Amino acid sequence: MPPERTEVQVRPGVDSDLVALTDIYNHYVRETPITFDTAAFTAEERRPWLLSHPEDGPHRLMVATETASPGTSQRILGYATSSAFRPKPAYTTSVEVTVYVAPDAGRRGVGTLLYKALFEALAEEDVHRAYAGIAQPNEASTRLHERFGFRYVGTYREVGRKFGRYWDVAWYEKDL
Template sequence: MPSIHLRCASPADAAPICAIYHPYVANTAITFEEEAVTTPDMAQRIADVHGAGLPWLVLEVDGKLAGYAYATRWRVRPAYRHSVESTIYLDAAFTGRGLGRVLYGALLDELGKRGLHMVIGGIALPNDSSVGLHEALGFRKAAHFTEVGLKFGRWIDVGYWERKL
């Protein structure tokens, strides 16, 4: 059995997080970013999430950073302060093992402890594995926007799934 460890991310995790994220940026439409994120920029993103009072978690398997999950504010207006958008990425070498459920479940638990009410997950479509993960964790589809992103010369739909905590 592998050793699994969940912990809060720190800016020192930026380089391995970039290593996980970059293939998604370069090779997929899962993220709408088009340029690789630098290590200093990722370190700042981690600090910004923590500075907003929100969690950014990492999952280590046998001492290797295998994935990360975090939440950001859904919108800036004060009435939205109890809603967040969630994000999760796994290193491709660690997918298909149930680790996404472990990591995402820990993020949802942490959000509940912080008194948040609604979690929203945006998914570039099609993406059966992400839809399956969200629905297995109790999310339900709330919206579908057509052709809202353009990456690799093709228009991409985005769906939003929501879960009350």
């Protein structure tokens, strides 16, 4: 019997994605230093985050889904966001971007598809520059960002403490 063929599609995030997106994020909260959140969230606690990423404008949420065969439900493989860089008005043309992939969906190009769709959407917006903070070490994320034209601009040393140790965050920027 041949393996089941799957197709990955990227689309804007919607309310019905919230539980799956929260589950993906909570994996990184509980198991990795990739995010500096230290306590898992409920889906309702994450709702304001979801609502802060409408389908248009500079703050977007793109979701990668996989459909195994017609009639089956879509499985969420990951997501990418562009969010406010800082809250002050002069920063409105800068965004901070991030991508999270389900733990069993890595090395399939999902992050690449998500960023491609996100940056295509942002091309129509009044956004000048994107920034990404990458907790170190994280070679896969560094490679992804460099592949999309991000340039290294500096490192905040031992800026976050999680799992009983301090972590550096390398900062990257990209012209949009």
